[in-house]
Amino acid sequence: MxxxxxxxxxxxxxxxxxxxxxTPCSDLQGAPEHSASVEVEPQTLKVYLRVRPFFKEELSDHxxxxxxxxxxxxxxxxxxxxxxxxxxxxxxxxxxxxHKFSFSQIFGHETSQNELFEGTVExxxxxxLDGKNALLFSYGVTNAGxxxxxxxxxxxxxxxxxxxxxxxxxxxQCQYVGMDLKPFLGTDAQCLGPEQVKQEKNxxxxxxxxxxxxxxxxxxxxxxxxxxNESVYDLLQTLCSKSKKRTVLRVCEDRAGNAYIRDLKxxxxxxxxxxxKLLRFGNKxxxxxxxxxxxxxxxxxxxxxxKLLTISGTTVERVSEFSLxxxxxxxxxxxxxxxxxxxxxxxxxxNSLLILGKCITAxxxxxxxxKCGYVPFRESKLTKLFQNFFCGKxxxxxxxxITQCASTYDETLHVMKFSAIAKQxxxxxxxxxxxxxxxxxxxxxxxxxxxxxxxxxxPDGYFSEEELLDEEDEADMxxxxxxxxxxxxxxxxxxxxxxxxxxxxxxxxIRKEMGDAMLQQLVxxxxxxxxxxxxxxxxxxxxxxxxxxxxxxxxxxxAYQCAMNRIGDDYVPIAEFIAEEEKVEALTLKLSELKNxxxxxxxxxxxxxxxQSSQTGDGVSGxxxxxxxxxxxxxxxxxxxxxxxxxxxELIMSLEKRLGDLKAVQEDYMDxxxxxxxxxxxxxxxxxxxxxxxxxxxxxxxxxxxxxEEVSQRSQKSPVKTMKPKRGxxxxxxxxxxxxxxxxxxxxxxxxxxxxxxxx
Ligand SMILES: Nc1ncnc2c1ncn2[C@@H]1O[C@H](COP(=O)(O)OP(=O)(O)OP(=O)(O)O)[C@@H](O)[C@H]1O
Numbered sequence: 001m002x003x004x005x006x007x008x009x010x011x012x013x014x015x016x017x018x019x020x021x022x023t024p025c026s027d028l029q030g031a032p033e034h035s036a037s038v039e040v041e042p043q044t045l046k047v048y049l050r051v052r053p054f055f056k057e058e059l060s061d062h063x064x065x066x067x068x069x070x071x072x073x074x075x076x077x078x079x080x081x082x083x084x085x086x087x088x089x090x091x092x093x094x095x096x097x098x099h100k101f102s103f104s105q106i107f108g109h110e111t112s113q114n115e116l117f118e119g120t121v122e123x124x125x126x127x128x129l130d131g132k133n134a135l136l137f138s139y140g141v142t143n144a145g146x147x148x149x150x151x152x153x154x155x156x157x158x159x160x161x162x163x164x165x166x167x168x169x170x171x172x173q174c175q176y177v178g179m180d181l182k183p184f185l186g187t188d189a190q191c192l193g194p195e196q197v198k199q200e201k202n203x204x205x206x207x208x209x210x211x212x213x214x215x216x217x218x219x220x221x222x223x224x225x226x227x228x229n230e231s232v233y234d235l236l237q238t239l240c241s242k243s244k245k246r247t248v249l250r251v252c253e254d255r256a257g258n259a260y261i262r263d264l265k266x267x268x269x270x271x272x273x274x275x276x277k278l279l280r281f282g283n284k285x286x287x288x289x290x291x292x293x294x295x296x297x298x299x300x301x302x303x304x305x306x307k308l309l310t311i312s313g314t315t316v317e318r319v320s321e322f323s324l325x326x327x328x329x330x331x332x333x334x335x336x337x338x339x340x341x342x343x344x345x346x347x348x349x350x351n352s353l354l355i356l357g358k359c360i361t362a363x364x365x366x367x368x369x370x371k372c373g374y375v376p377f378r379e380s381k382l383t384k385l386f387q388n389f390f391c392g393k394x395x396x397x398x399x400x401x402i403t404q405c406a407s408t409y410d411e412t413l414h415v416m417k418f419s420a421i422a423k424q425x426x427x428x429x430x431x432x433x434x435x436x437x438x439x440x441x442x443x444x445x446x447x448x449x450x451x452x453x454x455x456x457x458x459p460d461g462y463f464s465e466e467e468l469l470d471e472e473d474e475a476d477m478x479x480x481x482x483x484x485x486x487x488x489x490x491x492x493x494x495x496x497x498x499x500x501x502x503x504x505x506x507x508x509x510i511r512k513e514m515g516d517a518m519l520q521q522l523v524x525x526x527x528x529x530x531x532x533x534x535x536x537x538x539x540x541x542x543x544x545x546x547x548x549x550x551x552x553x554x555x556x557x558x559a560y561q562c563a564m565n566r567i568g569d570d571y572v573p574i575a576e577f578i579a580e581e582e583k584v585e586a587l588t589l590k591l592s593e594l595k596n597x598x599x600x601x602x603x604x605x606x607x608x609x610x611x612q613s614s615q616t617g618d619g620v621s622g623x624x625x626x627x628x629x630x631x632x633x634x635x636x637x638x639x640x641x642x643x644x645x646x647x648x649x650e651l652i653m654s655l656e657k658r659l660g661d662l663k664a665v666q667e668d669y670m671d672x673x674x675x676x677x678x679x680x681x682x683x684x685x686x687x688x689x690x691x692x693x694x695x696x697x698x699x700x701x702x703x704x705x706x707x708x709e710e711v712s713q714r715s716q717k718s719p720v721k722t723m724k725p726k727r728g729x730x731x732x733x734x735x736x737x738x739x740x741x742x743x744x745x746x747x748x749x750x751x752x753x754x755x756x757x758x759x760x
Contacts, residue, residue, distance in 0.1 A: 045425040046397040052145040053109035063405040081406035131318040133394025137325035140401030150326040176217035183307040189316040219309040224282035228300035235282035355380040364424040
């Protein structure tokens with residue numbers, strides 16, 4: 001195993017913006033509090049991990065391979081088991097075999113339902129009872145224990161029954177039984193007429209409640225629905241017959257941009273018994289189909305929403321919401337061997353989970369929440385409904401459920417990576433309790449009632465311009481009376497004009513930015529070219545220097561070689577030279593002696609001598625012999641001298657020849673020197689040429705500065721005259737980008753830009 005991939009929360013703490021911001025998407029717009037900036041409390045999304053215990057069958061199938069190791073109550077390590085895709089990839093050098101994750105809190109397999117409740121949502125529950133909104137969703141692979149966590153069993157009730165229980169304990173004897181105040185649209189409340197109250201009472205026959213006149217009272221309304229194959233179904237809707245198709249409900253938006261489900265059944269409950277009955281009824285309706293992995297695997301996302309109305313007299317002080325979402329299991333089609341309808345289900349489940357992941361990633365990347373970038377909330381029903389929780393409507397938290405099974409390791413790792421991103425999402429929650437901002441109360445026709453509003457929220461102000469602009473196709477217009485619709489149209493028209501104006505200004509700004517960017521680019525390319533010229537000049541000079549040095553070295557080498565050759569030919573060791581000199585001296589001496597001897601033996605002397613020797617006998621013959629030997633010796637000496645003279649003559653000739661060769665080399669050297677001088681002159685000429693080009697560049701810089709000034713002057717002039725509004729922003733931008741030569745600036749700039757070829 002090589003290294004550990006770390007998904008601890010360092011990044012999250014870095015990204016967490018501090019200080020005070022204004023709420024990006026308030027759900028209570030229209031009232032003065034809403035338009036003013038509200039103090040907000042940024043915090044990261046709470047993400048908890050719950051590890052399911054092994055089943056007996058899993059243990060006998062050797063699923064326990066130590067894949068999940070809980071280090072402490074916040075850190076867990078995942079070890080890729082044999083045969084998992086993760087291990088195979090890590091062996092090929094892609095990814096790691098060990099992953100480390102950190103969570104807000106980790107709950108091991110021995111954790112009881114009560115411990116989980118206290119460790120996760122207890123604080124959210126008290127906030128909810130205090131008038132704030134809360135959302136909890138469970139996420140994980142199929143069979144990991146999501147439903148067990150949210151709903152649990154009769155013996156081990158999950159979080160949902162515990163939240164209900166806490167709510168009823170909070171309400172105590174202060175039940176509001178009037179039934180004439182009901183949740184309305186996203187966050188508002190509706191005052192029902194006598195007929196509607198009667199109808200509600202008929203719907204909910206069993207409503208034995210307590211009431212405490214005066215004081216603060218509470219009404220708890222609940223709804224239970226599911227998103228199955230991207231369609232919303234009411235789980236509390238009674239079906240007359242089995243064959244009857246369930247009604248698909250629409251997700252709409254109210255004026256404040258809060259998503260709500262149109263025609264969703266809201267039921268006023270007063271006790272845990274009623275709540276349990278409703279849960280049982282809804283669960284029966286829930287689309288459950290068996291898959292290979294889980295016999296009762298839930299195939300839909302089920303959402304249970306409670307709305308608590310805090311009522312004072314006949315005024316609704318606040319409406320707080322707690323939603324619990326039990327997400328469908330995330331799974332891979334090939335693993336679960338899904339076909340036909342099941343395959344379509346899996347596709348839809350994975351798609352909405354994928355979009356949830358995309359939203360969470362986009363939210364994580366948004367460091368500045370006041371400038372909300374694109375978050376694809378609208379791409380799925382699930383995220384559309386959750387949207388406001390990420391924009392300040394209330395606190396959201398997530399419980400990630402995993403198993404420790406080796407066979408589902410890869411999916412578990414995927415879930416863990418998703419949750420690591422989710423943990424970095426920063427939620428911006430208004431510090432001021434939402435309870436202090438009264439909800440809007442409408443009459444039975446949906447018209448705002450003044451009694452529950454501050455003065456500035458009179459009907460005219462109820463439809464704020466911003467709110468109306470934000471409305472999408474699915475905004476529920478039918479809730480508005482006809483004359484108000486006309487007002488809406490008028491406001492929209494004004495808004496449209498304002499938008500157009502805004503767009504034009506934006507277009508101008510973009511054009512200016514682009515012009516600046518182009519100029520900047522030109523200036524930069526000029527700088528680059530100047531730099532290139534300087535470098536080229538330097539490299540040419542260096543090359544010339546090198547060539548010059550090369551020639552110098554070659555000539556030196558040649559001269560040295562010649563000298564060495566000469567030394568080689570003429571070299572005589574000193575001892576030999578001295579010996580030769582001595583020989584020459586001895587020979588010279590002998591020669592002079594011989595010359596002296598020759599003069600002593602003149603012919604007359606020779607005759608007398610001859611005579612004398614003939615008289616003596618022996619004397620005559622002895623002198624004749626001496627003369628012959630001397631003659632022979634002289635002759636030999638003469639020959640030797642002649643030979644020496646010939647040798648010297650040859651040496652003189654060879655020296656003369658070498659002298660001639662040296663002269664030729666000298667001439668060659670002179671020629672090369674002349675050539676070098678010519679090359680140097682040429683180099684100097686090029687340098688001069690480059691200097692000229694540099695000067696030209698400086699001039700062009702001046703021209704560019706003038707052009708820049710001209711552009712800024714033009715941009716300051718009236719934008720409207722130069723626009724072609726009908727063609728639209730994109731078309732104009734495209735014009736500017738794609739055909740610079742059609743504009744005056746483009747032409748001038750092209751002219752001013754020297755072709756790189758001209759430099760060389
Ligand atoms: N913490 C736990 N302790 C004991 N049993 C558990 C625990 N968590 C889950 N189980 C059991 O595991 C089985 C599967 O759990 P559950 O149905 O909640 O999974 P799920 O994630 O909701 O699956 P799906 O997405 O398919 O609906 C159930 O029988 C449940 O009782």
